[in-house]
Amino acid sequence: MLGWFKKKKDTGTGQIKAGAVTTETNTAEEAAAEETEQLQGTGIFGDRSDEIPGVTDHAEPDEQKAQPAADTVDSPSLFKRLSDKLSRTRDTFVHQMDSLFLGKKEIDAELLDDLEELLITADIGVATSAELIDYARKKVKRQELSDPQSLKRFIKEKLRSYIVDTTRPAELVMPASGPFIIMVVGVNGVGKTTTIGKIAHKFVNSGQTVLLAAADTFRAAAVSQLKIWGERSGIEVLSRGEGADPSSVAFDAITQAVAENYDVVIVDTAGRLHTQSNLMEELKKIKRVIGKKLEDAPHEILLVIDATTGQNGISQAKLFDEAVGVTGLALTKLDGTAKGGIVANISRYMNIPIRFIGIGEKIDDLRDFDPDEFIEALFQNR
Ligand SMILES: Nc1nc2c(ncn2[C@@H]2O[C@H](COP(=O)(O)OP(=O)(O)O)[C@@H](O)[C@H]2O)c(=O)[nH]1
Numbered sequence: 001m002l003g004w005f006k007k008k009k010d011t012g013t014g015q016i017k018a019g020a021v022t023t024e025t026n027t028a029e030e031a032a033a034e035e036t037e038q039l040q041g042t043g044i045f046g047d048r049s050d051e052i053p054g055v056t057d058h059a060e061p062d063e064q065k066a067q068p069a070a071d072t073v074d075s076p077s078l079f080k081r082l083s084d085k086l087s088r089t090r091d092t093f094v095h096q097m098d099s100l101f102l103g104k105k106e107i108d109a110e111l112l113d114d115l116e117e118l119l120i121t122a123d124i125g126v127a128t129s130a131e132l133i134d135y136a137r138k139k140v141k142r143q144e145l146s147d148p149q150s151l152k153r154f155i156k157e158k159l160r161s162y163i164v165d166t167t168r169p170a171e172l173v174m175p176a177s178g179p180f181i182i183m184v185v186g187v188n189g190v191g192k193t194t195t196i197g198k199i200a201h202k203f204v205n206s207g208q209t210v211l212l213a214a215a216d217t218f219r220a221a222a223v224s225q226l227k228i229w230g231e232r233s234g235i236e237v238l239s240r241g242e243g244a245d246p247s248s249v250a251f252d253a254i255t256q257a258v259a260e261n262y263d264v265v266i267v268d269t270a271g272r273l274h275t276q277s278n279l280m281e282e283l284k285k286i287k288r289v290i291g292k293k294l295e296d297a298p299h300e301i302l303l304v305i306d307a308t309t310g311q312n313g314i315s316q317a318k319l320f321d322e323a324v325g326v327t328g329l330a331l332t333k334l335d336g337t338a339k340g341g342i343v344a345n346i347s348r349y350m351n352i353p354i355r356f357i358g359i360g361e362k363i364d365d366l367r368d369f370d371p372d373e374f375i376e377a378l379f380q381n382r
């Protein structure tokens with residue numbers, strides 16, 4: 001579990017009133033219920049929900065209420081949803097693997113070749129696929145792998161280990177006191193703003209106060225998009241309009257967050273021109289300016305990657321990491337891609353933990369990334 005959305009205890013820095021806190025579960029539920037009520041009051045949830053993209057249209061109020069506590073591995077319905085959302089990846093990878101194995105009694109060279117091709121198709125990457133098949137070949141030689149089912153288990157375990165090796169507790173990046181500053185970066189269209197909306201919602205559901213900073217000032221539309229997400233969760237958005245200096249927007253947001261004891265600030269940034277140095281220079285400047293206002297901030301630099309872009313995602317990760325030092329990843333659009341192998345491959349190449357996966361456009365279509373849950377959902381039998 002990610003650990004960012006634990007119920008905030010009243011430390012005097014947050015805005016949660018101590019009197020309202022009874023037990024952790026109660027407050028999480030109460031906060032969520034209150035939030036739902038507020039949103040229903042503004043008509044954001046309720047009868048208009050089917051007109052607004054990104055707003056959940058299937059959640060009953062009860063489900064809304066249960067959301068913060070239920071976003072864990074052990075909830076069967078959430079697991080099923082993840083599994084449903086990953087069905088394209090599963091169909092094109094795991095199920096094709098099963099078809100490949102169908103009727104095969106032993107592992108032969110042809111099977112291994114076909115499997116390698118399949119792994120590459122699933123975006124596990126040429127080098128990682130070759131490495132996996134090499135391991136498998138050696139194991140077959142040593143007679144440690146004999147039947148196709150044990151080969152499937154081996155692949156599953158190996159993919160899992162690639163991911164687990166980069167996993168680190170997300171709480172470690174959170175500050176002991178003062179606002180938690182998250183700067184979100186990534187190329188255009190990967191889902192930064194959407195992911196920010198979803199993360200902010202999770203923080204709100206856990207009773208934390210959130211300020212969003214609209215530091216993507218290139219287009220007025222970018223600012224209004226963030227504002228729409230802010231409205232959905234009743235969150236304030238600090239903006240200075242189109243063309244404003246992104247660093248000063250970030251600076252002002254941190255200043256306000258410190259003065260008004262906000263728990264979390266999430267800074268949206270522009271994503272154009274990732275191959276040109278001026279975007280990277282601008283991001284470096286935003287980071288620097290945030291650090292000037294608040295020591296050690298930003299605490300998290302979250303890179304958003306569109307999983308459907310495959311191997312290109314890895315070169316994006318390298319570029320952004322070199323420029324600003326990425327501390328966490330969010331992989332979006334895993335619902336729409338047949339190439340879920342990027343999850344394992346990016347872990348293999350970048351020593352950066354995956355924090356979230358995006359599995360749809362709705363507000364609750366973001367999951368805290370859990371390697372075991374992900375692998376289990378991917379490898380689930382038909
Ligand atoms: N299917 C799907 N679409 C997503 C996901 N995340 C974002 N999107 C869509 O991707 C598009 C670009 O998102 P946006 O947040 O504007 O990207 P930005 O330019 O990086 O801020 C929008 O149409 C989003 O609805 C996801 O997890 N799944």
Ligand SMILES: [Mg+2]
Nearest residue numbers: 192193216222
């Ligand atoms: Mg955006």
